[in-house]
Amino acid sequence: MDNNNLKPEIILEKIWANLEKAVVDRKHEYHQLYFSNINKESMPDTRTVILRNFIRDKKNIYFHTDLRSNKVSEIKKNDKCFLLFYSQKLKEQLRMTVVSSIHYNDDITLEAWKKTRLMSRKCYLSNNAPGSLSEIPTDGIDLSLKGIEPDEKESEKGYSNFAVVVNKINMIDWLYLSSNGHKRLAFELKNQSWKSNWKIP
Numbered sequence: 001m002d003n004n005n006l007k008p009e010i011i012l013e014k015i016w017a018n019l020e021k022a023v024v025d026r027k028h029e030y031h032q033l034y035f036s037n038i039n040k041e042s043m044p045d046t047r048t049v050i051l052r053n054f055i056r057d058k059k060n061i062y063f064h065t066d067l068r069s070n071k072v073s074e075i076k077k078n079d080k081c082f083l084l085f086y087s088q089k090l091k092e093q094l095r096m097t098v099v100s101s102i103h104y105n106d107d108i109t110l111e112a113w114k115k116t117r118l119m120s121r122k123c124y125l126s127n128n129a130p131g132s133l134s135e136i137p138t139d140g141i142d143l144s145l146k147g148i149e150p151d152e153k154e155s156e157k158g159y160s161n162f163a164v165v166v167n168k169i170n171m172i173d174w175l176y177l178s179s180n181g182h183k184r185l186a187f188e189l190k191n192q193s194w195k196s197n198w199k200i201p
Contacts, residue, residue: 029089035048035081083096100165
């Protein structure tokens with residue numbers, strides 16, 4: 001990366017552009033990200049989620065979850081969460097602090113549900129909540145759907161378990177890895193504008 005591309009405004013623009021690409025490109029390395037929050041034992045907890053949407057002007061990152069999952073109640077208790085992206089191809093890591101909110105049975109979830117494929121909707125048809133104990137290895141979905149996707153009517157039953165997590169970005173720590181020297185730049189949202197500071201990697 002040459003010095004002409006090390007201007008904070010150029011780096012920030014590339015971050016936004018890559019997030020937008022990753023929403024629609026399942027092969028983009030930012031399509032899968034890591035979400036961390038504080039769990040009910042007051043310990044950090046991390047899981048892989050799928051980037052479902054990014055609204056640039058709002059700086060909101062969206063992913064889907066089961067309304068019955070533990071992270072829903074945990075986010076409601078403590079909405080300060082963390083996102084981590086890594087791309088080997090771009091040689092970049094993004095660490096973001098966010099404020100997360102749960103959306104259920106509203107315009108946001110309805111729009112997201114309409115765009116969700118039938119096979120993905122199947123995940124919300126489990127008879128039991130994620131994390132429930134089981135005597136056998138199972139996904140909890142009815143055997144009649146084993147190996148097949150539900151039809152439109154059957155999939156609609158899953159909407160009652162469907163939620164969208166909206167994550168408002170307020171800080172970004174950008175790290176670029178290079179044999180010629182790593183680069184690290186921190187962005188913080190202040191008064192609706194992004195302030196940046198270089199850091200030692």
